[in-house]
Every structure is written in structure tokens, then in C-alpha cells.
Amino acid sequence: MPLIFLGPPGAGKGTQAEILAQQGPIPHISTGDILRKAITGSGGLRPIASETPLGIQAQAYVDAGELVPDHLIMAMMRERLSQSDTKLGWILDGFPRTVSQARGLDQLLSILNQPHPQVVYFYVDANVLVKRLLERGRKDDNEDSIRRRLEVYEAQTIPLIDFYQKRKCLLSINGNQSVAEVTNSLHLALQFPVSA
Ligand code: B4P
Numbered sequence: 001m002p003l004i005f006l007g008p009p010g011a012g013k014g015t016q017a018e019i020l021a022q023q024g025p026i027p028h029i030s031t032g033d034i035l036r037k038a039i040t041g042s043g044g045l046r047p048i049a050s051e052t053p054l055g056i057q058a059q060a061y062v063d064a065g066e067l068v069p070d071h072l073i074m075a076m077m078r079e080r081l082s083q084s085d086t087k088l089g090w091i092l093d094g095f096p097r098t099v100s101q102a103r104g105l106d107q108l109l110s111i112l113n114q115p116h117p118q119v120v121y122f123y124v125d126a127n128v129l130v131k132r133l134l135e136r137g138r139k140d141d142n143e144d145s146i147r148r149r150l151e152v153y154e155a156q157t158i159p160l161i162d163f164y165q166k167r168k169c170l171l172s173i174n175g176n177q178s179v180a181e182v183t184n185s186l187h188l189a190l191q192f193p194v195s196a
Contacts, residue, residue, distance in 0.1 A: 001190075002026075002089040002115060004096070006160060007122035009149045010129040010136075011175045012182055016122070017093040019183055026089040029080055031073060031097075035062055062140055065148030067097060067156060074104045081112060092117070098156045099163055119164040120186065122175035126150065 003020075005013040014030055021028035038055035039062065054072060061068045077095060080086075096102040109116065129150065133141045140149075164170040171189045175182055 002092075002117035003190075004092045004117045004119045004164075005094075005122065006119055006157070006164070006170075007175060008124060008126075008129055008153045008157075009146070010133040011122040011124045012179065013093045013122060015179055016182055016186055017091045019179075020186070021091055026091060027085050028091045028093060029086075029095070030093040031076070031095040032062075032093070034076060034080065035068060063145065065140060065145035065152065067152055070098065070100050070104065073097075073101060074108075077105070078108055081108060081114070086114075096160065099159050102160055102163055116167075116169065118190070119170045120189070121161055121164075121170055121172045122182070123172060124175040128176055 003026075005017050007013050014028075014032070017028040017030065020026075035055070035058045038052045039059045040055070041052075054076060057072060058068045060066075067073075073095065081090070092105075096105050106116075130146055133146050134143070161170065173182060173185050173189060177185065
């Protein structure tokens with residue numbers, strides 16, 4: 001089943017997508033990881049000398065906690081979702097992040113003849129998010145960038161909850177729990193999918 005993981009920065013989307021992808025044949029596709037790899041050449045924290053044209057364009061946005069422009073993200077996702085490992089499904093982590101990206105994904109899926117995904121929304125209290133991100137300490141996990149990412153999330157990504165709720169394909173998971181508890185809730189929810 002194709003899945004979209006939706007939620008604020010630090011909600012545990014990447015953490016849960018990684019765990020789920022290890023248990024089955026469908027890949028974890030993180031736009032954040034693809035962008036960081038394009039920027040640093042390694043997907044890690046240390047810049048090396050192999051940044052790509054996408055990375056050069058994306059770096060300032062990622063560092064400031066802004067969204068990378070839709071046309072760059074859509075081109076990146078068109079390429080990624082056309083790869084052969086996506087035939088059985090995928091877990092999209094961090095995409096779509098705007099209604100415009102969600103509409104772009106709809107068009108892409110109909111071109112690629114792929115089914116519409118189930119959307120999983122991880123809700124987490126703001127104070128928990130900030131604490132987790134500061135503890136993680138990635139290059140873009142500083143106080144200014146985190147504050148900006150949360151503002152951008154509220155303005156541009158929250159409308160997606162309504163967008164997918166209207167389609168009756170949204171499941172809600174309490175992401176305030178421990179990693180293992182969230183994984184357990186996710187398994188239960190995906191075995192018995194219901195509309196939120
Ligand atoms: P992302 O890489 O998506 O960054 P994120 O939202 O902060 O990561 P995530 O939410 O997956 O982290 P997780 O909770 O798993 O994006 C980075 C940047 O890339 C964006 O700011 C933007 O500039 C750009 N970008 C990405 N996608 C884009 C798009 N579609 N359009 C435009 N721009 C885009 O983990 C957070 C921490 O919490 C970890 O340390 C983890 O160990 C911990 N944690 C997770 N679950 C926990 C739990 N249950 N309990 C305790 N700790 C937990």
C-alpha cells in the first residue's frame with residue numbers, strides 16, 4: 001500500500017518510516033534525506049565536494065527552515081517515483097508539504113498509473129517537537145530554523161489535513177508516545193484502516 005506520512009518537523013515521520021520500510025518491500029522516500037544528500041553528497045552532516053545543482057539551489061532554503069520551491073521538489077519526486085523499486089508501493093516522508101504539492105502528486109500518480117495513498121498524520125505537542133529537534137542537533141535543528149519550520153508547517157502543511165480528510169484517507173496517530181508505542185499504534189491503525 002502506498003503511504004504518506006504527514007506531521008510537523010520532529011513528529012517521528014522519518015523514524016517510523018524507517019522502521020516500517022525495514023519490515024517490508026516498500027521503500028522509505030524522504031524528501032529531506034534526498035535534499036540533504038544533494039546538498040552534502042552524503043546525506044549526512046559533513047559537506048563533501050559532490051553537491052549537485054539541486055543541492056546548490058536547495059541549501060539556503062533548508063538551512064533557513066523554508067520550504068524548497070515546489071518546482072524543484074516536484075521534479076525530484078517525478079524522478080524518484082519513476083524508479084523500479086516503487087512498483088509495490090512506498091512511504092513518502094515529508095512530501096507533500098503543501099496543497100500545491102499534493103495536487104502535483106495526484107497528477108504524477110495518474111501519469112504513473114499508481115493508486116492513491118493512505119495518509120497517516122502524526123500529531124505531537126509543540127513543546128515535545130522543539131525538545132526532540134534540539135536534542136537531535138542536525139545542521140538545521142537550531143532554534144531559529146525550528147521556529148521557522150513550525151510556522152511554515154502551520155501555514156502551509158496543516159491545510160493538507162483537511163485536504164486528505166475530505167478524501168476519507170487520513171489516519172491519525174498520537175506521536176507524543178515513545179518510538180515503540182508509536183510503532184505499535186501505527187501497526188494497529190494500518191491493519192484496520194479507518195477514516196479519521
Ligand atoms: P525533513 O527532513 O522532512 O525534516 P523533519 O520534518 O525535521 O524530519 P522528521 O519529522 O522526519 O524527523 P523525525 O520526526 O523522524 O525536512 C528538512 C527540510 O527539508 C525542511 O525544513 C525543508 O526545508 C526541506 N523539505 C523537505 N521536504 C520538503 C518538501 N516536500 N517541500 C519543500 N521543502 C522540503 O525525528 C526527529 C527527532 O525526534 C529524531 O531525533 C528522532 O530520533 C526523535 N524522535 C522521533 N520519534 C520520537 C519519539 N516517539 N519519541 C522520542 N523521540 C523521537
